Structures are given as C-alpha cells and as structure tokens.
Amino acid sequence: xxxxxxxxxxxxxxxISLTTTAQKITFVEPRFNLESPKxxxxxxxxxxxxxxxxxxxxxxxxxxxxxxxxxxxxxxxxLNSFMIDETMNGAExxxxxxxxxxxxxxxxxxxxxxxxxxxxxxxxxxxxEEGNKGEAKKITSIQGTGMFNSGRFExxxxxxxxxxxxxxxxxxxxxxxxxxxxxxxxxxxxxLVTKKIELPYPSLKTLINNVYINNNGTSxxxxxxxxxxxLPDREMVFTFTPxxxxxxxxxxxxxxxxxxxTYKTMIDNDGNLIFGGLYYDYKxxxxxxxDPDGQFISKCTAEGILTSTFNIKHYSGSxxxxxxxSDAFGNFFLLIESVLYKSEAVGEGTAPVYSDLYxxxxxxxxxxxxxxxxxxxYSIERDEQKSTNDNAKAHRVWATVLPSNxxxxxxxxxxARHDGIKRSVITPPVIYWxxxxxxxxxxxGKQDTHTxxxxxxxxxxxxxxxxxxxxxxxxxxxxxxxxxxxxELVSTIINL
Numbered sequence: 001x002x003x004x005x006x007x008x009x010x011x012x013x014x015x016i017s018l019t020t021t022a023q024k025i026t027f028v029e030p031r032f033n034l035e036s037p038k039x040x041x042x043x044x045x046x047x048x049x050x051x052x053x054x055x056x057x058x059x060x061x062x063x064x065x066x067x068x069x070x071x072x073x074x075x076x077x078x079l080n081s082f083m084i085d086e087t088m089n090g091a092e093x094x095x096x097x098x099x100x101x102x103x104x105x106x107x108x109x110x111x112x113x114x115x116x117x118x119x120x121x122x123x124x125x126x127x128x129e130e131g132n133k134g135e136a137k138k139i140t141s142i143q144g145t146g147m148f149n150s151g152r153f154e155x156x157x158x159x160x161x162x163x164x165x166x167x168x169x170x171x172x173x174x175x176x177x178x179x180x181x182x183x184x185x186x187x188x189x190x191x192l193v194t195k196k197i198e199l200p201y202p203s204l205k206t207l208i209n210n211v212y213i214n215n216n217g218t219s220x221x222x223x224x225x226x227x228x229x230x231l232p233d234r235e236m237v238f239t240f241t242p243x244x245x246x247x248x249x250x251x252x253x254x255x256x257x258x259x260x261x262t263y264k265t266m267i268d269n270d271g272n273l274i275f276g277g278l279y280y281d282y283k284x285x286x287x288x289x290x291d292p293d294g295q296f297i298s299k300c301t302a303e304g305i306l307t308s309t310f311n312i313k314h315y316s317g318s319x320x321x322x323x324x325x326s327d328a329f330g331n332f333f334l335l336i337e338s339v340l341y342k343s344e345a346v347g348e349g350t351a352p353v354y355s356d357l358y359x360x361x362x363x364x365x366x367x368x369x370x371x372x373x374x375x376x377x378y379s380i381e382r383d384e385q386k387s388t389n390d391n392a393k394a395h396r397v398w399a400t401v402l403p404s405n406x407x408x409x410x411x412x413x414x415x416a417r418h419d420g421i422k423r424s425v426i427t428p429p430v431i432y433w434x435x436x437x438x439x440x441x442x443x444x445g446k447q448d449t450h451t452x453x454x455x456x457x458x459x460x461x462x463x464x465x466x467x468x469x470x471x472x473x474x475x476x477x478x479x480x481x482x483x484x485x486x487x488e489l490v491s492t493i494i495n496l
Contacts, residue, residue, distance in 0.1 A: 024495035025455040028072075032081040032489045036066040038356070038391045041470045046101035048074055052471055052482065053099055065096050069106075069131065076480045076491045082131025084108060093123050093136070098155045102164070103187040108133065109155045113144060120144045122153045122166065124189060140183060142168050158213045159267050162187045165213040167221075172203045180209065182219060182244050192217075195244040201225060214271035217242030218302045222252075222265075222275065233259055233282075237273070239304035248304030254296050257282040258310060261292045264324035264334075273300040276334050276368070277321035279310060291316050297332055297368040309372045317361065327401045330370035331443075335399045335409075337363035339392065358392035360385045365399060365409060367445060376445030382413040385434070393484065398469030403477055406448060407441045408496065410469050410479070418452045436467050438496070453494075458483070465490065 036056030043052045054068040067084040085096070085108070093112025100107055106127040113120050121141040126134040140153075154167040168181035178201050183194040201223075208224035221238040235252040254260070263277030278292035296310035315338075323335040340359040345352035365378040385395040397411040415435045436458055440448040457465050464485065471482040479494040 024493075025453065025458070026076075026493040026495075027457070027483075028076045028078065028491040028493065030078055032070055032078060034484065034487045034489055035068045035081075035083055038389060039068070039393075040391070041393075041468070043471065043473065044099075044101050046106060047104060049079065050074075050473060050480070051101075051106070055096070067096065067099075067108075069099075069127070070482075070489065071129075072480070072491055074475060076475070076493045078491050080129060080131070081489075084127060084131055084133065085110075093121070095152075097122065097153055098157075099127075100155075100157045100161055100164070102157070102161055102189070107189075109139075111153050118144050120152065122155070122168075137189070139185070139189065140166060140168065142170060142181070144171050154209065154211055156211055156213060158215045158217075160215045162215065163192075163213055163217055164189065165211055165219055167209060167211045169207055169209060172205055174203070176203050177201060178203045178207070180221075182211070182221075182240065184213065184217060184219070184242070184244070193242070193244050197246075199223070210265075212265060212267060212273050214267045214273075214302060216271055216302065218271060219244065220273045220300060222273075235260060237300045237306050239300060239302070248306075250300065250304065250306035252298060252306065252308060254279045254294075254308060254310045255281075258293070258296070260296075262321040264321050266324050266326065268299075268326055268330075271302045274298070274324065274326070274332060276324050276332060278315070278319060278336060292319055295334055295336070295366050295374070297334070297372050297374075299372060307372060309368070309374070311366075311374045313377075322363070322397060323399060325399065325401050325407075327405045327443075329405065329443075331375075332368045332370075332372070333399070333401070333407060334366040334368070335363065335397060336366070337397045339396075356389050356391075358387050358390075358395065360392055360395040360397075363397040363409075363411065365407060365441060367443075378441050378445050378447075380409065380411060380439070382411060382437075383417060385412055393468045393470070394466035396469045398472045400472060400474055400479065402440075402474070402496075405443060408479065409439045409441060410467065410472065410481075411437055412466065413437050415452065418450075434466075438494070440496070465492075467492065 039054035039056045050072045052070050056066045058066045069084055070081040071079040073079055093110040095111040097109040097111055108125040108127055111122045119141045122139040123136040124139055152169050156165050164185040166183045170179040178199045181196050184192045186192055210222045212220045219240040223236045225234050225236055227233050237250045237252055239247040258279040259282045261278040261280050263275050265275040268274050276297035279294055279296050281293045292315045294310050294312045298308035300306045317338045318340045319336050320339050322337050325333045338361045342357050343354050344357055346355050361384050363380045367375045369375050387395055395412055399407055399409045402408055436453040438451045442448050465483040468482045468484055473480050481492050483490050483492045
C-alpha cells in the first residue's frame with residue numbers, strides 16, 4: 001500500500017531541490033564555534049573587514065562579560081575568531097564600555113574601581129588581529145566614595161569614528177543636583193574639549209543618561225527625568241556645540257501623557273539625532289511598558305530644534321523596538337516585533353534549574369516620511385516561534401534598506417503557512433517545518449516579492465541551520481549573515 005505521508009514528503013523534498021540553486025544560498029568555510037551562550041550581537045567594519053562582537057554574561061567573576069570577536073572579509077570568508085577578555089584578575093578593570101574601530105585599530109574600552117585611590121577610571125586597549133590585548137591606556141578618572149557609588153562612564157563614537165564622546169556620571173551626593181562631565185576625544189584619543197555640567201535635577205542613585213555625537217562634534221544628551229509620584233516620567237534632550245556649550249534644553253513630548261517604552265537611535269546624514277520606537281500612555285495604575293499604545297519618531301537637529309510625531313495604535317503581546325533605519329530619500333523605517341520572555345524552573349528538588357523561554361510572533365515595519373509623518377504600516381503575521389536559552393537568536397526579525405530603496409525583511413516562520421508566494425496552508429502537519437522567509441517591501445508599503453528559503457540546510461529537522469537575523473549586513477546588494485547549529489557558526493550569503 002502506498003504511504004501518502006511518504007509521497008507528500010518526497011514532493012516537498014523535490015520542490016526543495018528545484019529551488020535551492022535559484023536562491024543561491026552560499027555557506028562560506030571555515031566555520032567557527034560559539035564560545036559562550038546567549039550572546040548579545042553587534043558589528044562594525046574596519047579596513048575592509050566586517051567584525052561581529054558576541055557579548056555573553058559570565059557569572060564566575062563580578063560584572064564580567066565574555067567577549068568573542070569574529071571577522072570576515074568582503075566576500076564573507078571567515079578570517080578569525082577569538083576571545084578578547086578572558087582574564088579572571090579581579091584587579092583589572094572589568095566593566096565593558098564598548099569596542100570601536102578607531103584610527104585603523106580595534107579599540108576596547110573598560111572601566112574599573114580602585115579601592116586604594118577610591119577612583120573609577122576608564123581605560124583603552126588596542127586589540128590586534130589575533131585577539132591580543134595591548135597595554136592599558138588610562139583615558140580619564142573620577143573620584144568615588146565606594147564601588148557601587150563611584151559614578152560610571154558611557155563611551156560612544158561618531159558615525160565616522162573620528163570622535164569619541166565620554167560621559168562621566170559623577171557619584172551621587174545627597175541633597176545636591178546631578179553633575180556630569182562630557183569629554184570629546186579625537187581618533188587618536190587626544191582630548192579635544194571637556195566640560196563639567198550641573199543638571200537641574202536632584203542627584204539620584206539610578207540614572208538613565210544616553211549620549212551621542214555627530215561627525216562635526218555636536219553632542220546630544222538624552223536623559224530620563226523621574227517625576228513625582230502620580231506623574232509620568234519624561235525625557236529631556238540637551239544639545240551641545242563642538243565646544244560643549246549648551247545650545248538647547250528641550251522636553252520630549254508624546255501627546256500629553258506618552259512615555260517612551262522602547263526605542264532605537266541613529267545620527268542621520270545631516271548630523272541630526274533621530275530616535276524612534278514605541279510609547280505607552282501613562283496611567284496611575286496598570287502601567288505596562290510591554291503593551292505599547294503607538295509608535296513615535298523624533299528628531300533633534302544639530303541646532304537643538306526638537307520635533308516629534310506619533311501614531312496611536314495599541315499593542316498587546318510585549319512589543320519592542322528592533323531597528324530604526326533610513327533611506328536615500330530621508331524616510332525613516334521602524335521595525336518592531338513581539339518578544340515575550342519568561343524564566344521557568346525545571347527539574348525536581350530544592351535546587352531547580354531555571355530555563356529562559358523566548359516567544360516571538362508578529363512584527364511590523366512602519367514608514368515615516370522625511371517630514372516625520374507616518375505613511376504606512378506593513379504587518380507580518382507568523383506562528384509563535386519558541387526557543388530556550390539562546391536569546392531567540394534565530395527567531396528575531398531583521399530588515400535592511402536595499403540599494404533599490406526597497407526594504408528586505410527576513411524572519412522565521414512555519415512552512416505550513418507559505419507557498420513561496422503568499423501565505424496559505426499547503427502541507428499537512430506531518431511535514432510541518434520551519435523555514436526562513438524573505439519579503440521585499442516597496443516604498444509604497446506593498447509586498448513586491450515573498451520567498452520561502454527552501455535550501456534543505458535551513459530549518460526543518462533538528463540539527464539543521466538557522467539564520468541569526470541580527471548579524472545581517474549588505475554587501476553589493478547581497479545579504480551576509482551568520483547561521484548557527486548548536487555551537488557552530490557559519491558565514492551565509494543570500495543573493496536576492
């Protein structure tokens with residue numbers, strides 16, 4: 001008797017074989033190993049090479065991270081993989097503050113507290129191509145009163161990496177106003193200008209201060225101001241000249257009671273600070289940051305003029321901001337997604353093992369035009385994608401603006417929802433399979449193409465590869481990305 005399930009499976013496999021070549025999915029050898037679990041991913045380019053940094057928490061030493069750096073050439077060929085900072089020396093600075101391509105070098109920044117001098121100091125280290133860390137160079141220091149009340153540093157770079165801005169949050173002093181120090185360095189870490197600033201807010205233990213600098217040296221401080229009980233928190237934006245003279249101090253408003261939930265930032269080609277994401281309406285009870293009430297986009301110009309627009313739409317299901325992008329026409333695109341996280345205890349006994357469970361489902365791509373007015377919302381509905389203990393690496397959504405100014409969106413979904421052109425159930429549950437989807441969206445918010453990646457090396461049965469969307473970047477119109485299987489990382493090129 002003919003087995004119907006077997007025939008259906010053979011049909012799917014045959015379909016895969018026919019479409020694999022057309023999609024031009026390329027794995028580039030050699031393959032690297034993931035050295036630490038659950039990494040946070042970021043990337044930068046230097047000297048024609050692409051670097052991806054993987055940050056993973058390590059509980060063996062206080063406030064320490066495992067830092068793995070992998071590099072690729074312009075053709076996606078893997079070059080090297082190394083751990084940057086494996087020291088367990090408690091006397092060495094262990095607060096990671098960033099890694100940037102500066103003056104042709106990879107430069108690592110860390111800070112540390114000295115119990116003898118009672119100072120918190122910021123250091124830089126040059127990292128060579130083999131991962132060796134050079135001698136520490138002290139950048140700056142601030143006086144402290146204890147390890148956990150010693151102030152802290154934030155380090156950022158301009159988009160062209162010619163300028164480094166360091167924010168020194170001074171230690172809290174009761175019954176005084178908050179004090180900070182801003183210092184700008186050139187790409188050889190020579191100090192250009194520094195200024196101590198007293199902000200018109202009480203000094204608190206908990207601070208949320210974020211700084212940015214454009215290529216011309218204009219600096220921005222985005223500060224959360226905690227309100228009195230019963231009132232919404234708010235954000236203030238301070239703009240400073242390249243000489244660190246205050247240009248303006250502006251209150252960021254989203255309607256009457258809108259409060260930022262999650263957001264992303266960028267410096268546009270004109271040197272303006274753009275920040276956008278999701279907001280929620282403040283209420284005296286029942287506030288839930290994870291269920292936003294709409295999207296917003298804001299711009300602070302290099303002249304200190306702040307404008308903001310928003311769109312009302314309530315979300316249920318823990319939506320967060322994923323990306324903020326722009327195109328050649330000055331339009332802005334927000335990518336948001338549902339990300340639900342919870343920690344579950346598994347096992348028996350008095351010492352259960354906790355497991356991190358991530359659930360990702362729907363997402364939206366939102367276009368704001370150059371005048372910051374919303375034009376359209378492109379929605380992507382998909383099955384729930386669940387993962388454990390991997391930070392949902394394969395289940396995120398990622399987008400990029402193509403040279404054609406179309407937007408490519410990549411995400412993981414179940415094959416049962418797709419036929420390569422549109423969403424429809426085409427297979428019975430017996431061959432229910434996960435696969436990566438590429439959607440090309442037009443400037444008008446319409447779907448131009450919809451492609452299910454049917455390369456048999458992706459998705460499907462246990463042990464096959466999954467894309468890590470957050471590692472994506474464009475090279476000559478092709479998407480370069482890392483795929484993984486357990487601890488194995490493989491460079492992957494997708495020719496659209």
